Every structure is written in C-alpha cells, then in structure tokens.
Amino acid sequence: MNPAGSSTSETITSLNSARAIALNDPNYYSQILPAIIPITGPQAAIELQRWGAEFIAETFASPILGAEQKRELSLQVLDRLKELLDSPGVDTNVLKGAVQAAASIYPHVLRHTIKNPSDEATWQKIAAIKSNILRRMDNAMPGVRICCIKFVQRVVQTQTPGVIKDPRRPDLNEISLALVPRDHPILIPSNLEAEASGLLDRLLGTLQEDISDPLLVTATLNSLGSLIRSRASIANKIITQVLNFHPVKLVSGPVTSRSKLVVKSVEKTTRALLVNSMKKSPENPMNPRIQQYIERMQRARIEYFESTRKRSAPVEPTNGVDQTKRQKLAPENTKPPEITPIPTTMTYAQLFGITKDPIIKSFDVTAIPQDTVARITVPLLQAVDETMLQNALNLVRTKYLELGKSRQQAMAAQAAKQQAMAEDDDEYEPDFQPPEDAEQLANRLDTTEERGIDQAPISLGTFKLPPPEPFSELQLAETCKATAKRLFGVMSSTSPSTRQTAPKAGFNRLAASSYDRNSWVTIIVRLATRASAGISAAPNAVKSEEKKPSSVTPEAISNSIRDDLWHYVVEDFRRRIDVAIAWLTEEWYGDFMINKHEGRVVSRNYRAWTMKLLNGILPYLDAKDKNVLIRFMGEIPGLEKDVIDAVKDLARDPERVDMVVTSLLYCIITRPPVRDLCIDAIEDLYRNYEGAKARAAKVLQKWRPHVLVQEEQAGGLANGTSAQAAAPVVVKTETAV
Known part of the structure; x- marks a missing residue:
C-alpha cells in the first residue's frame, strides 16, 4: 500500500467536500480559496496541482460570485498562477486550468490597477503571466492553445474601448479601456490599445493560414462572437476577415469522412457566427455581403460533397415540372364531386364548403390569425391541382345558381298562395290567361311589399348618449402619462420649422399655431408649468381645485411631465438646449405669476428644476x-448664485477652465444685474483655483484691477518679510566669524 497515494486521495476527497460547500454558498469562496492555494503549488502532487488549477478556474468563472469578490481573490492567486506557468514540465491539465483562470482574472486585475495607480507590482505580475501564455500559443498542445485563444480574446476585449453606460457609476460599467484615465502612471491607453490590435491580428491570422487545425479554427470563430457583440469599433474588421475565410481550404488531399466532417462543422460554426451578427445589427451595411457569403459557402460545401459521387445527381427543375419528360397519356381520374340537394337558405360556410367531413365543417376558421391565413393561402393555391380547383369552382357556382332559383320558386309559391286567399267566393271565373313566370311574380310581390310599407311617419324623440364613466385615479394617471408620452413622440418626430419667408409676428404672435416642433415644445412646456399653477384660470377656480382630496393632483401630473422633459433634454442636451431654455423661462414666469396671488404657499419650481x-x-x-x-447661462431668465457656483466648480478640470471663464465673461458683459456675482466667481477662481489663475487674471484686469494690485502687494510684502526674518541670522554669522 502506498501511504503517499492514500494521503493524496484523502486530501482530494476533503477538497471535493469543500468545493461542494462553495457551490452551495458562494460566500465560502473567500475562505476556501486562500486555504487551498498553499497545498496546490508546483511541489505538490500532480493530482493536487490539477485539482487546484481546475478549482481556481472554476471559482473565477462562477456567475454567482460577485465582481468585487473576484477582484479581491484575484490578487491572492496571481503568485500561484505565475508559479504554475513558470514551473518546468508542467502538466497539460494544470496548464489549461491556469490559462483559463488567467483569462478570467485579467479584467479584474486591470480594474484594480485603475483604482490603485501606485500598485505597480500587481500589474507586473499579470504582465508576466500574459507574456508566458502568449509564448505558448503557437507551440503548445491543441487543448492548451484553445485556452490561449480564449485568453487572447479576453485581453483584446478588455484593452479595447467599450460603451460607458453611466459615467457617474464606473463600478457598474463593463471593464474596458474606456475606464483607464489618460494620465494613469502605469496604464498607458495608447500602448494597451496597440497591443490589443496586434493580438487581434494574431487571432485572426489563424483563419488565414493555409494549413490549420480545425479545432483551433473553431475555437477562434467561437471567441470572435463576443468581440463582435461587445466591441462595435472592431466588429467590421473581424467580419471582413471572416468573409475572406473559406472552410473548404482547411482540408487537402482526397475527400474522406473526416474531411467532410471538418468542412461541415467549420461551415456551421461560421454560419452561426455571421447569422448572429446580422440579428444583432440588422441595419449593418455589410449584411448583404454576409448573406452572399453564406450562400456561396453553402454552395461550396455542396460542390465539395458532390465531387466524391460516381455520378452526379440529375439536374431537376425547381418548380417540379420538366418540359422534356414524356407526357402521361393515361386518363386522369378527375371525377367532379357530387352535388347534394340545395336548401332554400344556407350560410356562407355551407355555400362555399365542399367537404362532407363533419369535423372539418365544425372547425372555426376565424380562430386563425389573418396574417397566418394570408401567408399559407398563396402556397396552397400554387400547389393545388388546376383541374380540382376548376371542379370546386364549378360546384360552388352551381350551388349559387340553384340557391337563386330555389329562392325565386319559393317567392312565387308564396305570392300565388296569398293571391288565392284574397279571391272572392263569387262564381265569376276570368278568361284563360297564360301563367306568369317567376320573374313577374317576384316583381308583383316586391310591389305589394312596397305598398304595405307606406305608413304614417313616426316622430323620434331626442336621443342622448349616456355620459361615460368617470376615470379612477389610476386610470387618470396612466392616461396622463400616455398622453405626455405621445406628445413627446410627436415632438421628436417633427422637424423644426423651415418657413423662412413668412413674416415674424414678434410679441404679437399666437403661440403653438404653426404645428412645427416649436409649437409642440410650447404645448408640453405649458402643460408642465401652467396646468398645475392655474395661471390662465381664475383664482377662485384654482383654490377650489386644491380642496379636492385626490392622490392624482395637478401638481403630481405636472411633476411627471417635468421629469419627462428633464430626461428629454438630458438625452441630447446639445441639440435640445432651446427646449431647456423655453422650459425654464415658463417655470420662471409661472413662479412670477403665482407670487402675485396673495395668501397662497408658493413652491419655487424654477430654482429646483434649473x-x-x-x-x-x-x-x-x-x-x-x-x-x-x-x-x-445667457438666456435663462434668472441667473442665481447657485447656478454660478455650479458652473464655477467645472474649473477644477483644467480642460474646462476656458469654457467656464468665457461663459462667466459673457454674463458679465450682457447681464448687468448679475455682473457682480460673476466677477466674484472670477475672483474666486483667481484666488483658489491654480489652473484658472492666468485665464481669470485677464478678466479681472479689466473689470476688477484692484484685485491684481492687492495680490501683487501681498506678494511683495511676503517677500520683504521673509528677507527681514533672514537678516539677523546673517549678522550673527558674520559676527561669529
């Protein structure tokens, strides 16, 4: 019995138990992983090394483990992964697990380095691991090379700029090069992006090699799918390289079962990759090329398989009819269906139905959607036999004619019966008259019915529709939201007015009368600002509305529209700044008019929403x-100190100093009431913002020059004081000498 082997098996059994605990509760990963790392090093048994590498890769690939926990644990396994990769003669399974784990932790290490620019050692470790893996990518075993391809794909995805959904919450954004600051001391964005571009070319080079392993090609194609979905900047480059790839070129020599399987598998993977890319972006201009490539690739595969046949399959027409075939001379069995006796009254289903199956007759055709019926009708009409169709049409035509005749006969019999009952019992018998046909009897019956209709006119009373039921509070709130949403949709789809020849009415114009985008803006803004304030209504009416106890108040509806306006402006503020100014102008006017009403508590909407x-x-x-x-800042009606302070804080960014000073200078020149506030802000920038001092000094030199004089005097006084303080020391030193 081998004691070492028994001890190793017992250890693995214990480790499997720990793994089961971690799988049930991911919170135990932070306790189990640090305890496992010391016993799975290069000096441990090969079974423990395999288990450790597999467990590390499984930990960081777990979807239930949080990103913050993965980032903390990744710093603890870097040294162990580096030791496993650097050890000579490392086992293939250990190597595969280490590479997979490195691919999972690479983005988390990058985020850690972004947050901790002083931790250069951690980035050096992951860089050494990356170099080791890239060296193995060309000469390792196929399984290891597949893992290396996954690692390269993760590096390219991490070191390529992605989409930042919310810049205010960077922790929730996807890890990409876009999160790296430009002035980071360790991570240089240009170098990282260039490295990612080179690795992408290396990854795509697998598809352009003359002789390549089908497993590597399949792994490469599978890894490119996530890059196309998540990185739009390199998607077209990847698709272009894939369109230059031909699966048939992977095989050479005679056609065998293995070569057929290789071509079929790679062609299926390539088609799935391209079809998914078209589904993701249906408006991509490369989609026609992709569709042509898929069809061409399918034809190449069919031609490759057909080349092994002893005799190629006959070419058959696509419509199933070959003009060169001999005509069938045998008589066809085209017996028309039997016509059953026609009743005097029938429904449309009975008129146009020709089947005798009761189950089919009881089927409700109206249950099938109209689009489905339209979609299946055309193929059915194309596939039906023309002779059978003509027989069915003749049957329906016969039924229709017989139905008309039976109705005429019934009407004639009814008219004759009424005439016989109306005759007197006298003995007078008229001369022989030829019998009237069915048409004459029908005309007489119609005339009799029309005479019987002549009656005295009936006077109708006044009819009024009942009033609709009042809306509940929930229905009222939903209706208001839907109305506001439709108004915003109309405003977004309506282009600005292009009428340049019409004279401008100025202040005498009628608002919202041109039916363009500006009119809809006016309507929405006034719904938000004037509906709840009651500016256009009488004061008594406003007070009566406020007394109604309701959770759906005009103020709540107006605030909901204000929220929609806020989102509408912020989504594209560069193009919709005019909407923001019009909105805030109405808010200011609303507050101004409300202040004129006495005895009412006024909420300052203008300041809050500004x-x-x-x-x-x-x-x-x-x-x-x-x-x-x-x-x-130049067009909003009320420029208060809060707005100026918020704009002034932008000067903390050196790139936006010029923008802040220029906007404040514009307000100084064009808005005299707030000139002192803006000059105070410029003076504060000069005194407390080192990056804005030079730009602010130019403004103060014209508008408040005494500040610069005081600053120079204070600087000179400080220099003189320092010189006087140093003088006694010099005298004492000279005396001592």
Whole structure:
C-alpha cells in the first residue's frame, strides 16, 4: 500500500467536500480559496496541482460570485498562477486550468490597477503571466492553445474601448479601456490599445493560414462572437476577415469522412457566427455581403460533397415540372364531386364548403390569425391541382345558381298562395290567361311589399348618449402619462420649422399655431408649468381645485411631465438646449405669476428644476460645448448664485477652465444685474483655483484691477518679510566669524 497515494486521495476527497460547500454558498469562496492555494503549488502532487488549477478556474468563472469578490481573490492567486506557468514540465491539465483562470482574472486585475495607480507590482505580475501564455500559443498542445485563444480574446476585449453606460457609476460599467484615465502612471491607453490590435491580428491570422487545425479554427470563430457583440469599433474588421475565410481550404488531399466532417462543422460554426451578427445589427451595411457569403459557402460545401459521387445527381427543375419528360397519356381520374340537394337558405360556410367531413365543417376558421391565413393561402393555391380547383369552382357556382332559383320558386309559391286567399267566393271565373313566370311574380310581390310599407311617419324623440364613466385615479394617471408620452413622440418626430419667408409676428404672435416642433415644445412646456399653477384660470377656480382630496393632483401630473422633459433634454442636451431654455423661462414666469396671488404657499419650481437640469448636463460637458454653456447661462431668465457656483466648480478640470471663464465673461458683459456675482466667481477662481489663475487674471484686469494690485502687494510684502526674518541670522554669522 502506498501511504503517499492514500494521503493524496484523502486530501482530494476533503477538497471535493469543500468545493461542494462553495457551490452551495458562494460566500465560502473567500475562505476556501486562500486555504487551498498553499497545498496546490508546483511541489505538490500532480493530482493536487490539477485539482487546484481546475478549482481556481472554476471559482473565477462562477456567475454567482460577485465582481468585487473576484477582484479581491484575484490578487491572492496571481503568485500561484505565475508559479504554475513558470514551473518546468508542467502538466497539460494544470496548464489549461491556469490559462483559463488567467483569462478570467485579467479584467479584474486591470480594474484594480485603475483604482490603485501606485500598485505597480500587481500589474507586473499579470504582465508576466500574459507574456508566458502568449509564448505558448503557437507551440503548445491543441487543448492548451484553445485556452490561449480564449485568453487572447479576453485581453483584446478588455484593452479595447467599450460603451460607458453611466459615467457617474464606473463600478457598474463593463471593464474596458474606456475606464483607464489618460494620465494613469502605469496604464498607458495608447500602448494597451496597440497591443490589443496586434493580438487581434494574431487571432485572426489563424483563419488565414493555409494549413490549420480545425479545432483551433473553431475555437477562434467561437471567441470572435463576443468581440463582435461587445466591441462595435472592431466588429467590421473581424467580419471582413471572416468573409475572406473559406472552410473548404482547411482540408487537402482526397475527400474522406473526416474531411467532410471538418468542412461541415467549420461551415456551421461560421454560419452561426455571421447569422448572429446580422440579428444583432440588422441595419449593418455589410449584411448583404454576409448573406452572399453564406450562400456561396453553402454552395461550396455542396460542390465539395458532390465531387466524391460516381455520378452526379440529375439536374431537376425547381418548380417540379420538366418540359422534356414524356407526357402521361393515361386518363386522369378527375371525377367532379357530387352535388347534394340545395336548401332554400344556407350560410356562407355551407355555400362555399365542399367537404362532407363533419369535423372539418365544425372547425372555426376565424380562430386563425389573418396574417397566418394570408401567408399559407398563396402556397396552397400554387400547389393545388388546376383541374380540382376548376371542379370546386364549378360546384360552388352551381350551388349559387340553384340557391337563386330555389329562392325565386319559393317567392312565387308564396305570392300565388296569398293571391288565392284574397279571391272572392263569387262564381265569376276570368278568361284563360297564360301563367306568369317567376320573374313577374317576384316583381308583383316586391310591389305589394312596397305598398304595405307606406305608413304614417313616426316622430323620434331626442336621443342622448349616456355620459361615460368617470376615470379612477389610476386610470387618470396612466392616461396622463400616455398622453405626455405621445406628445413627446410627436415632438421628436417633427422637424423644426423651415418657413423662412413668412413674416415674424414678434410679441404679437399666437403661440403653438404653426404645428412645427416649436409649437409642440410650447404645448408640453405649458402643460408642465401652467396646468398645475392655474395661471390662465381664475383664482377662485384654482383654490377650489386644491380642496379636492385626490392622490392624482395637478401638481403630481405636472411633476411627471417635468421629469419627462428633464430626461428629454438630458438625452441630447446639445441639440435640445432651446427646449431647456423655453422650459425654464415658463417655470420662471409661472413662479412670477403665482407670487402675485396673495395668501397662497408658493413652491419655487424654477430654482429646483434649473439646478436639477444643470446637474444633469454638467458631467457631460467638455471643452467643445462652450457655446452650449454660454447660451444656457445667457438666456435663462434668472441667473442665481447657485447656478454660478455650479458652473464655477467645472474649473477644477483644467480642460474646462476656458469654457467656464468665457461663459462667466459673457454674463458679465450682457447681464448687468448679475455682473457682480460673476466677477466674484472670477475672483474666486483667481484666488483658489491654480489652473484658472492666468485665464481669470485677464478678466479681472479689466473689470476688477484692484484685485491684481492687492495680490501683487501681498506678494511683495511676503517677500520683504521673509528677507527681514533672514537678516539677523546673517549678522550673527558674520559676527561669529
């Protein structure tokens, strides 16, 4: 009995128990993984090394383990992974697990380095692991190379800029190069992006090699799918390289069962990759090329399989009719269906139905959707036999004619019966008259019925529709939201007015009368600001509305529309800044009119929504948006200190100093009532913001020059004081000498 082998098996049994505990509760990963790392090093038994590498890869691939926990655990396994990869003669299974684990932890190490720019050692470790894996990518075993391909795909995805959904919450965004600051001391974005581009070319080179392993090609195609979905900047490059790939070129020599299987498998993987890319972006201009490539690839596969046949399959027409075939001379059995006796009254189903099966007769055709009926009718009409169709049409035509004749006969019999009952019992017998046909009897019956209709006119009373039921509070709220949503949809789809020749009415114009985008903006803005304030209504009416106890108040509806307006402006504030100014102008006017009513508590909507809108726009402003900020500050009706302070805080970013100073200078020149506030803000920038000092000094030199003089005097006084403080020391030193 081998004691070492028995001890190893017992250890693995215990480790499997720990794994089961971690699978049931992911919180135990943080306790189990640090305890397992010391016993799975290069000096341990090969079974323990395999188990450890597999468990590490499984831990970081677990979808139930949080990203923050993975980031913390990744720092603890870096040294162990580096030791396993650097050890000579490492086992293939151990190597595969280590590479898979490295692929999983690479994004988390990058996020850690972004948050901790002073931790250069951690980035050096992952860089060494990356270099080791890339060296093995060309000469390792096929299984290891497949894992290396997955690692390269993860590196390319991490080091390529992605989409930032919310810049205010970077922890929730996808890990990509877009999160790396430009001035990071360790991570240089340009170098990382260039490395990712080179690795992508290396990955795509697998598809262009003359002789390549089908397993590697399949692994490469599978890894490219996630890059196409998540990285739009490199999607077209990947698709272009895939379109230059031909699965038939993977095999050479005689056609065998293995070569057929290889071509079929790779062709299926390639088709799935391209079809999924078309589904993801149906408006991609490359989709026609992709569709042509898929059809061409399918034809190449069929031709490759057909080349092994002793005799190629006969070419048959696509419509199933070959003109060169001999005509069938045997008589066809085209016996028309029997015509049953026609009743005097029948439904449309009985008229056009020709089947005798009671189950089919009882089937409700109206249960089938109309689009489904339209979709299946055309193929059925194309496939039906023409002779059978003509027989069915003749049957329906016969039934229709017989039905008309039977109705005429019934009407004639009824008219004769009525005439016989109306005759007197006298002995007078008229001369012989030829009998009337069915048409004459029908005309006489119609005339009799028309005479019987002549009656005195009936006077109808006034008819009024009952009033509709009043809306509940929930229905009222939903209706208001739906109406506002439709108004925003109309406003988004309506282009601005292009009428340049019409004279402008100025202040005498009628608002919302041109049915363009500006009119809809006016309607929505006034719904939000004036509906709840009651500006256009009498004061008594406003007070009576406020007394109604209801959870769906006009204020709540107006605030809901204000929220929609806020989202509408912030989504594209550069193009919709005019909507924001019009909205805030109406808010200011509403507050002004409400202040004129006495005895009413007024909520300052203008100040609150101005700050909320400004806080939603400021994080996304860059140096190119100078005109947007100048227009906003120059055209809103009330410029208060809160707005100026919020704009002033943008100067903390050196790239936006010029934009802040220029907007404040514009307000100084064009808005005298707030000139002192803006100059105070410029002075504060000069005194407390080192990056804005030079730009602010130019403004103060014209508008408040004494600040610069005081600053220079204070600087000179400070220099003189320091010189006087140093003088006694010099005198004492000279005396001592």
